[in-house]
Amino acid sequence: MAYRFVTGVNDLRGLKDILGIDFSPKKTCTYDCVNCISGRTNILTDKRDEFHPPKDVFSEIETFVNEDHKPNYVLLTGSGEPTLYAGFGRLARMIKDRFPDIKVMVYSNFSLLDREEVRHEVGVCDVVGGNFNTVFDDVFRKIYRPIESIQLQNVMEGLRKFRDEYKGIFEPDTRFFAGINDNEKNVDGLKDFMKDLGPRKYYIFDAKYGNKPLSPEFIDTLKKKFGDLPFPVEYKV
Template identity: 35%
Template sequence: MYKYLFGPVPSRRLGISLGVDLVPKKVCSLDCVYCEVGNTTKLTTDRKEYIPLSKIEAELEHFFGNNQDPDYITFSGSGEPTLNSQIGKVLQFIKKEKPNIPVAVLTNGTLLYNQDVTKEILDADLILPSLDAASQSVFQKINRPHPLLSATKCIEGLVSFRNIYKGKIWLEVFILPGYNNTPHELDALKEAILKINPDRVQLNTLDRPGTVTDIRSATHQELQYVMDRWGLPNVEIIASSIYRKQLLSYQGNIESAILETIARRPSTLEDLCAMLGLHTNEINKYLDVLEAE
């Protein structure tokens, strides 16, 4: 059982992906209302070695020696991975041990103004940042950022990073009806997207409840409206279907344990993680499979 690796799990965007968790749960620079992992418990922009580099490398080395290669290795997990000051060394370790496996960084993008961060992740094959708001008021409402952050600062960081990064950037925009789908905010987001110039813009919305009660998923029609209003050729709606056959690490006994547990009593995501000893993201993938059936 790994502590800092999870999966491989089927990813909407990356096929079969091995996740690498570089920070403890909910250490993040944002406290997004839609976060499926839960409320941020340590809101920070301070970078440090939250998890010892040696422990992450040891788990990766064991995985490489005992498993088939995934489609991607992804820095993601239950917090903001760029907060780990050793992210560059983890990336270089993977590139040395498994140069054939592409590495993706799933990030909220808030630290890309920091030149140390950008230098450390330049060798990643794919960066997947998020941008949910272009105005400060909507940024505060959706993302509830650390006080040192602003929407303008985040957008400027993304633009600067695009200018030096040679890999692919897939920008995720999380649409929340009533929050960021007004004509004014959508037009401001389009203006920011044109400056950032990502290879893809991917529209996402809720799969399951976030951290506040007054949010809901955008319908396909609402997402299509965003696409039509922007009129950009590189915008796509992310498909949410997950199939059992895609999940290399899928185990029937885990499915049974989940079903038996929730049949006996209502359980939170944290309850299931504690009982089954699995990472939050991995439990979510099992839930996706069960929901699809």
């Protein structure tokens, strides 16, 4: 059977058997990141929209699980930022109600977490991952090229509120871009912020921006500085 929303089963970050679900028009995002693997954002927006009725997306997931394969996780991704999907929370609840032994995951850019309804909907997920690269506004704009209405301070405030409310597994990541955010000032700022958020685990990636890898000296500094964070840090550099 050909699927519209089910994208396939993969492993990710040590987790096995994750069913990907994509419900967004390509590509709908609050950001237009310089390193986006899906290319430029053609729908740059901060307006949530019900791209498809959640029951249609759910029905396909149900068919896949019943007829093809039952995964350990369902990952709600979207071609872009998944929380722009206004049916996100309803879809997550439908999956959890129907398949209580399948964990629901999301990978977000956190840009809408300052909205209470988005925090509640994301809070339905068992595992929340996402990307956060800097605590400095000029660097934030350079990497993410966000829609004007998204402000870094609001993203950070949304994450702090989410930390206070969320009971599940929170595992953010940071990508370091050679020549943009690979400096000690940013590392120190991220360290303070992540310490405050207290994730279960924190992932570090080399964005290999412009095909330029991070320098061994920077990776060394990074590991020294993050060495005493009170949660595990996994380096993919």
